[in-house]
Amino acid sequence: MKWSTIVNIAEHKGFLTHSDKMLLIGSCFTENIGQLLQQSKFDVDINPFGTLYNPESIAMGLRRLMEQRPFTLDELNNDGGLWYSYHHHGAFSSYNSEETLAHINRRYEYAANQLPQCQKLIVTFGTAYVYRLENGKTVANCHKQPASHFKRNRLSVAEIVSEWEALIAQLTQYAPQCDILFTVSPIRHLSDGAHNNQLSKSTLLLAVEQLCHTQPDKCQYFPSYEIVMDELRDYRFYAEDMAHPTPQAVSYIYQRLQDTYFDNDTTNIATECSKIYRSLSHRPLKGTNDEKYKDFVARLIAQTLEIEKKHNCINYEAERTQLKQLISQ
Numbered sequence: 001m002k003w004s005t006i007v008n009i010a011e012h013k014g015f016l017t018h019s020d021k022m023l024l025i026g027s028c029f030t031e032n033i034g035q036l037l038q039q040s041k042f043d044v045d046i047n048p049f050g051t052l053y054n055p056e057s058i059a060m061g062l063r064r065l066m067e068q069r070p071f072t073l074d075e076l077n078n079d080g081g082l083w084y085s086y087h088h089h090g091a092f093s094s095y096n097s098e099e100t101l102a103h104i105n106r107r108y109e110y111a112a113n114q115l116p117q118c119q120k121l122i123v124t125f126g127t128a129y130v131y132r133l134e135n136g137k138t139v140a141n142c143h144k145q146p147a148s149h150f151k152r153n154r155l156s157v158a159e160i161v162s163e164w165e166a167l168i169a170q171l172t173q174y175a176p177q178c179d180i181l182f183t184v185s186p187i188r189h190l191s192d193g194a195h196n197n198q199l200s201k202s203t204l205l206l207a208v209e210q211l212c213h214t215q216p217d218k219c220q221y222f223p224s225y226e227i228v229m230d231e232l233r234d235y236r237f238y239a240e241d242m243a244h245p246t247p248q249a250v251s252y253i254y255q256r257l258q259d260t261y262f263d264n265d266t267t268n269i270a271t272e273c274s275k276i277y278r279s280l281s282h283r284p285l286k287g288t289n290d291e292k293y294k295d296f297v298a299r300l301i302a303q304t305l306e307i308e309k310k311h312n313c314i315n316y317e318a319e320r321t322q323l324k325q326l327i328s329q
Helices: 028-039 055-067 097-117 157-174 194-214 224-231 247-261 264-280 291-310 317-328
Strands: 021-026 043-046 076-079 082-085 120-125 129-132 151-154 179-184 219-221
Touching: 021 028, 021 055, 021 097, 028 043, 028 120, 028 247, 028 264, 043 097, 055 097, 055 120, 055 157, 076 097, 082 097, 120 194, 151 194, 157 194, 179 194, 179 224, 194 219, 224 247, 264 291, 291 317
Parallel strands: 021 043, 021 120, 120 179, 179 219
Antiparallel strands: 076 082, 129 151
C-alpha cells in the first residue's frame, strides 16, 4: 500500500557535477539547498543579495551582476541610524553606512566575477507578490518600513515570462554555457492568506512552465513545491510556524535532487565530502590540545588530501588551515 503520491521527475544524470560553477539565487529555500550542496563540496555561490523572494527582484539582481556596476552610497537608505538597501536583504544592514556598503560590494564583486564562468544557475521563486515604492521601483525587501510607503500587487504570468525571457536572452550572451534550473519554494507565505498563497504559487508555476516550454535547451524545472505538497503531505514536515519545511523535509528534497541530477561519480564524491563535513564539525570534549584530537585532525587532513588527489575539482585548503590553527593554539 502506498502512503504518499510520488512525484515523477525525469532524470537528467550528470546535470549537476562538482566541476560546475553554480549560482543559487532566490528565496530562503535556496539557502537550505545551497548549504547542503556546500557541505558536499560543490562550487556554489548562494544569494549574493541575501534572500530574494519575487521573480522581479531576482531578475534585477542578476541584471545588476551582468552590468558590473557596484553599489554606491546614494543607493542606501537610513532609518533611525540603520543603513539598508532596497536591493538587499536585511542581513546586509548595519548602523555604519561605510560598513554596510563595503559588505554589499564585497558580496557583489565576488558574484559578479563568478557569473561569466557560471555553468548552472539555480533560481527559486518564492512569491509572485511585489512591493513597489511611489516611484515605481520594486524592492527586494521592505525593511519594516510603513506599508504606506509601498504599493503591493501580484505579478501576472505574462509579466514574469516577459521579464525572464529578456533576462535569459541577456544571460545567454553573457554566460553562454550557463543552464538554468528553476524551482518554486515550498515555503508557504501565510501572511498572504491561504488562498492568495495558492494564487501566488500557481502564478509562479505557470510562468516557469512557459519558460521551460519555450526554452527547453536552456531551462529545466525541479518540483520542490510538488514534493512537499504531495510526497510530504503531513504537518510533521513543517516547522513550528507551519510555513517552513523541517530539516528532514529539506534533506528529503535534496535527496530527490541528487537522484535526479547526480550521476554515480558525483554521488560518490558528494557522499565522501559529506562525511568529511561532519568530521570537520566535530569539536573535542577535552580541548584542542588533547592528543586523541590531534590524531583525529591528522587523519582528517590526510582524508582531505586523498580526496583532492582523486578529484582535482575538490579543494580543502581553507579547512586544513583552520584545523592546523586549532591544534596549534
